[in-house]
Amino acid sequence: MNKKIAYSILLVALLVAPFGMYPVLLMKLLCFALFACAFNLLLGFTGLLSFGHAAFFGGAGYVAGYAIQTLGLSFEVSIVLGVVAAALIGLLMGLLAVRRQGIYFTMITLALAQMFYFVCLQAPITGGEDGLQGLPRGKLFGLLDLSNDLSMYYVVLALAVAGFALIVRTVHSPFGQVLKAIKENEPRAISLGYDVDKYKLLAFVLSAALAGLAGAVKTTALGLASLTDVEWTMSGLVILMTLVGGLGTISGPIVGAVLVIGLENRLGDIGEWLANTTSVEWFRTLGDSVSIVIGFIFVICVLLFRRGIVGEAVAWLAKKPIRKPS
């Protein structure tokens, strides 16, 4: 019950947010939140660590960008094409990767994603180091002009909420229960007669498709598809978001994504503020050293807060004795 109220408040806040904040940053936040949630479906609920999710995110971005710019297709068709492309890459990668476990799974996804990165670097249609720039947003169903940031924001919000709802539904479905069983005890799940590889593959493709949705939407919203989105550091970043927020929690990745992206965008300001308050001049350079700060968060999370922010909060609430208000 409390959860429903919390989500309703969040939704209302998101609906009014563009009037107080820069819509483009909000769209970016939403896309990364969806990306992290899609990733969490795989790592948090199925127990598979993929180091190749950037391929789906960036790949879908390239496909959507190419469709909307060069082929001149409409917004919705481009997004759908991006998602389908991500799902196909996910299917190919998944077919090979799910046959292995643990670290080997991770290494295979990393290798295949890296392969995809070099394809993107060299293929004639991706623009190499420049990427695809100045992409038009087009019109939704030929009616709604999306070049307006505000209308684009609501479309992005609708898509992100739909993606998020699909993830929540999946987690709570019988299929999601099987995934959890595989995560907790794979041999047992096999002995119960589940075709574990098939379930894993399905989860992998679903996660890839949703990551693709996030990537395609991000590309059209920001009007840019670049190599950063397919590089392995992007795969690392999404792991960090999920880890910071809380593995295997529904809302954790959202918190993590907001925190990490917010930090990336605001680190310069934070550094300025720290420099002014503590008069340590070094803090002024903080804006240029995002990766150091992100690395520190990574290390601290792995060493101390493996449950992530939301996970720790849930554990803390569960430990607290329930008291009746007197």
Place this chain on the structure above:
Amino acid sequence: MEIFGIPLQALLSQLLLGLVNGSFYAMLSLGLAVIFGLLNVINFAHGALYMMGAFFAWMGLTYFGLGYWEMLLLGPLVVGLFGIIIERTMLRWLYKLDHLYGLLLTFGITLIVEGVFRSIYGVSGQPYSVPDALAGATDLGFMILPNYRAWVVFASLAVCLATWFVIEKTKLGAYLRAGTENPKLVEAFGINVPLMVTLTYGFGVALAGFAGVLAAPVIQVSPLMGSNLIIVVFAVVVIGGMGSIMGSIVTASVGDRGVHRNGNRVVDTPGRLVRQGKMMKRSVA
């Protein structure tokens, strides 16, 4: 004379270049394989520590006036010490958990190390000149081989063979191999396994540092040189068999002809890395 449409001369020089690059891969993947064998940790920070080694060589010369040969000894020691600190203070706490946390931790360390060097030195490369004793080149008839590159091949072979000898033929190596098989049992026999683990990590990392110092005159010393290399090295380790030491050396020397991105190559195919990915996949599946 031509083979596969490539002039023999070009092919031979290409092979030799591959051998030079393979030497770096061999040392890096050897370290990775030793670490993975005993610690079950995929050391993502390996590339960053390799970069650190190269930077130490450059810093030693620039700030302290220490030459190449001094740094060839000091660089790996400092990097190894750094590795020991990492192992003692951070990595140690993760052994009981899922192996993935080790990977994630070292990934974080990579970001920090690279970030620190990048914020100080920027992304452009720092030049480091070849030591006087190895300057110049030798004409082999089919190509002109810079002496320094020959030295790289020799040094890396020597280090790899020495490592192989220690691991396979000495008592210390026997402990190490036993520890890889079953750490609990080895500890029961009164061998200090945690210390061995620490030293192994330090040694594996020192190898990366050594490779870094060796690479400094060949490749421009830049904060990104590690991440450019690490993925290839992962591929090498997986093809050679994780935890298998000889496998790593052989694969690195044989399998990586012309893969290196900075090498001036005759055969330039976009499929190079595609092939690599496939090889990696096949050997695992």
